[in-house]
Amino acid sequence: MISKLQLQDLDLKGKKVLVRVDFNVPLTKEGSIADDARIKESLPTIQYILKSGGSAILMSHLGRPKGAPDPHFSLAPCAKALSKLLGIPVQIAPDCIGQKVEKMAQDLQPGQVLLLENVRFYPAEENPSLDPTFAKKLASLGDIYVNDAFATAHRIHSSTAVIAQYFPGKSAAGFLMLKEVNFLSSLLNPKHPFYIIIGGAKISSKIGVLKSLLSKADGIFIGGGMAFTFFLAQGIKIGNSIHEDDQIPVAAQFLKECSEKNIPCWLPKDVIIANDFSDEAQSKCILASQGIPEGWQGMDIGPQTIEKWSSSLKDAATVFWNGPLGVSEFSHFATGTEKIAKALSSLKAMTVVGGGDSVAAIHHLNLASPFSHLSTGGGASLEFIEHGHLPGIDALK
Ligand code: 3PG
DSSP states (O other), rough: OOOSOOOOOOTTTTOOOEOOOOOOOBBOOSSSSSOHHHHHHTHHHHHHHHHHEEEEEEOOSSSTTTTTTOOOOHHHHHHHHHHEEEEOOOOEEEESSHHHHHHHHHOOOOOEEOOOOOGGGGGGHHHGGGGGGHHHHHTTTTSEEEEEEEGGGOOIIIIIIIGGSSSOOOEEEOHHHHHHHHHHTTSSSOOOEEEEOSSSSSSSTTTHHHHHHTTTOOEEEOOOOHHHHHHTTTTTTTTOOOOOOGGGHHHHHHEEEEEEEEOOOOOOOOEEESSSSTSSSOOOEEEGGGGTTTTTTEEEEHHHHHHHHHGGGGOOEEEESSSSSOOOSSGGGGHHHHHHHHHHHHEEEEEEESSSHHHHHHHHTTOOOOEEEOOSSSSSHHHHHHHHHHHHHOOOO
């Protein structure tokens, strides 16, 4: 629980409430929104502000536009999507600071919503020290500041951690931020058995969270691209599979710690391998103990692994899952991720999932409702579990 001011503690009537949301949504090649989950999750905060007699000035980033305006990363499609969800017009500003924007903010009436253009069109968003006046200019648009962008709360950016200083006694966490913190905090004192399923390509980005949860876990399942670095640490050949050479000792040390602490660490028993990194590649299933031949690469966990993991998860009281277990963006290699998602959806346990690809697989299968919590944050959820706090939350004094 965040022991800070909450939205309900603030008088929002007639106030312009500046809300940092995370509308960094995945886009299709044609530029339309592929998954609007992050926009939907921001609705309770926005609706509460409007219902309380305030107006909402929303700011967000989208993608990584390198500090300059880029129409590919315009938030205009998000304004449209939000307008549809709220059932009222949502204005999109041509910029996030400047005279035109100031006028639009001034003219905003209670019950109205204005979405500012992408804050990352300015380099000072990601590097606040480049221009300390950037955060101040953003701050001048609102009377109250609310941070509801959990997925960006691990970044020390102008619109997240820096801006809050301009709102002493007038800043609060939004409802999404609170919900994320409550669910993810419960993993720090989990009900047992507690299992962790980790996938994705890189050990380097997940080892922190693995280590921090190690003493609390009753079993760890490792899939995805990172499993191949663990294979190398065990002397298993991986052919052309993705791996991180410099993480082999880290993987070996982690396996050693698991065995010393008597915590089962499951690596894939069998693997679907392919002769190319493509959805159309020739593929076959092999036992991991055979090793992956040269010219072939691991693409997914195999059927024996799926069966074994699904049955081992059955007695879970708590599960945390982060990262796809195969190349889930290719339909032929999404089976492991999808079958484990299905297995988790049938558990009576508390199930918490973080990370874009694993959550996307759950949405794709229309399985969201049985899960306890689908985090909107990838990196943020991992860093929150690892450190127990995030700069964007700490800044809300
Ligand atoms: C995310 O999608 O993880 C957040 O929106 C943060 O984006 P970033 O990794 O580009 O900072």
